[in-house]
Amino acid sequence: MRDSSGWEPTAFRTHTIGQVVDNGSDLLGSEVTLCGYAETIRGRGAIAFVMMRDGTGHIQAFLKKDNMDEETFTEIQSAARESTIQIIGVVAQKRPPKVAEGEPTPLPEYEIQVEKANVLSMAGTPLPVGIIDDVNVGLDIRLDNRHLDLRRAHVNAMFQLRSKVLQYGREHLISEGFQEINSPKIIASASEGGTNLFPMMYFDTPAFLSQSPQLYKQLAVLGGLERVFEIGPAFRAEKHDTYRHLNEFISFDIEGAWMNDDDVMGVQERMIHYIWSKVAENDLNLIDVVNEYKISQGKDPVVVEVPQLPFPRISYCEAIKIVQNGGGEIDWGDDIESHHCDLIAENHPGFHFLPRWPMAMKPFYIFHDENEKGVTGGQLSRGFDLNYGRDEMTSGGQREHRVDVLNQNLRDMELDPADFTFYTDGFRYGAPPHAGWGLGVARLLMVLTGAGNVREVVLFPRDRSRVTP
RNA sequence: GCCCCGAUGGUGUAGUGGCCUAUCAUGCAGCCCUGUCGAGGCUGCGACCCGGGUUCAAAUCCCGGUCGGGGCGCCA
Incomplete structure (x- = not known):
């Protein structure tokens, strides 16, 4: 992912994802506005995890139905992969994942606890080229869909x-x-x-x-x-x-x-x-x-x-x-x-x-x-x-x-x-x-x-x- | 321009005349569960490139077309 440490805020975001990832400890507790592609959306109950990606990094957004407008929560939760979204929330330390016995403890990571969100543009389904799918797409199909291929x-x-x-x-x-x-x-x-x-x-x-x-x-x-x-x-x-x-x-x-x-x-x-x-x-x-x-x-x-x-x-x-x-x-x-x-x-x-x-x-x-x-x-x-x-x-x-x-x-x-x-x-x-x-x-x-x-x-x-x- | 090869769900594949109502993965839709993290579980959806021919029977064999791939020539 590219270095975005010098990038200025824009009309749509206060930070790049890369900036939050790199400066998470300084930003703990701060409210930020981020934009990106919803790479994966997990969780169908009262909570949801959205892995967001922009050109500078990945970060997990954590959504809780109780913490936000219910309609927005449902809209994000049911959004298709690769939809573009904007989130407003607080930088928090992510709960460490369970690791198998003997595996090293991962470094601390950060996530956004979402308070407000927007779907900027809903993605169609299915994607002609999977972005993170475990299938090897042929070059011709990729070139026909270069705009998606580039997201890989x-x-x-x-x-x-x-x-x-x-x-x-x-x-x-x-x-x-x-x-x-x-x-x-x-x-x-x-x-x-x-x-x-x-x-x-x-x-x-x-x-x-x-x-x-x-x-x-x-x-x-x-x-x-x-x-x-x-x-x-x-x-x-x-x-x-x-x-x-x-x-x-x-x-x-x-x-x-x-x-x-x-x-x-x-x-x-x-x-x-x-x-x-x-x-x-x-x-x-x-x-x-x-x-x-x-x-x-x-x-x-x-x-x-x-x-x-x-x-x-x-x-x-x-x-x-x-x-x-x-x-x-x-x-x-x-x-x-x-x-x-x-x-x-x-x-x-x-x-x-x-x-x-x-x-x-x-x-x-x-x-x-x-x-x-x-x-x-x-x-x-x-x-x-x-x-x-x-x-x-x-x-x-x-x-x-x-x-x-x-x-x-x-x-x-x-x-x-x-x-x-x-x-x-x-x-x-x-x-x-x-x-x-x-x-x-x-x-x-x-x-x-x-x-x-x-x-x-x-x-x-x-x-x-x-x-x- | 020459030679060779290929085409099966959205994507990637299995398939070698009857076992195909077509395999598996991924995806998509839905449900269940869950601070998940390559999440997991269950249910469902979705394909044999087109046109002819051979055969009792074709995804499978033959011919033509279309599209694609590889090699050569030529070049950067």
Whole structure:
């Protein structure tokens, strides 16, 4: 549950439940007004126990028919689970539960002895997704009812972790001098070859949803912003159907002037190290909530292990050798596919960079040094990937800043330079060498939370067959 | 785009041609008891994805559809 110690009272409550739980001894005997979801309602006689939950904690409300208006008592007692209620009452020490012989006595807990109450909104029954039920609901049903799924503790914790990861990532980049930008998501032409774009009409002009902020963050750097980052959506019209792909996803992008591929790999590993360190320092309570659920499902708990710096660098040429030695069929110039990554991951299960890919496999904007050739003589590039185990997290590289080479690369890849003048014009008046990367936020979250599917860590995922809710 | 698999109450499941008037858990409704606390006890409610076919007989076998899942490709 999140820390609410600094939260101000609102029109509906004087305290959060978390504040009462944490300061129960100071509040003993005080009247408080609390709001929350009625998680369970027990008792059909002259008393009732309501386990209340808000975003900050749980507390038991104790209702006695003699102590309050009888009509209200009955209304609360017969309310459906997950109805929202407001209670006014006095903080009291809870009677300790009976414990089995030999079990430790629990710490003192607090409850509210209710004097007045309101049902704010009655829940319908039955719930399509149980909040605390001991049944494992399928992902599809959960996503159809994400608003209820989010009330489940471990799901809620995962989205708090998501917010933390973005916060710590921002903090780190800002500390290294990066500034946040926003690039357009409605664009006139493809920013890279390869992936399919979603077409749309921009008034009377055909346009597309942006697949990447790539070209725009470069233009920002060319314009003198030096170091920029963007956290924003990217759209890809690919009909993939896997645990790690969505058609709309949040990309965490950086671009920095006067940097090469090695420099931005450094930024990335320091940022990931910072994120993991901060989570280990501040947020293990959230990881615990996630693990409690995992264990209840018979799954292994996730461990937040702060990765060692620097991350291993396995060049493309080395990676090919590892795959070949591991019995995989691959030649220099082939893409490293998922089953190849499995072989590499056997030796490098954690984060590792894969730098120096063949130029022929990288987009036109990636830089290459004519003197850098692979083991079979093919042209190498300054493009790299970051993988965690078998999964690709990032792709990045040093960018081509020589406009004539850029135009030649476009022609080599059968793209028309005339379509990219909005971009290449940015390089005609003096361009700094620069580099950057794009990181899939949900994929990083999968690693941190041990989620087996990106959809777990995306609020309302958009995939091949899902556009609602 | 390719390959494989699945669909049973609100939710999660058992079921392998007749033993199915379909199992269990959870839920929901009601009652009893109770400062309960994973509450407990009792009673009840609620389902075989759709359309064809095979068969004396189909939740079960076959065909088509719809929806879902997994893997690959491609990517972040």
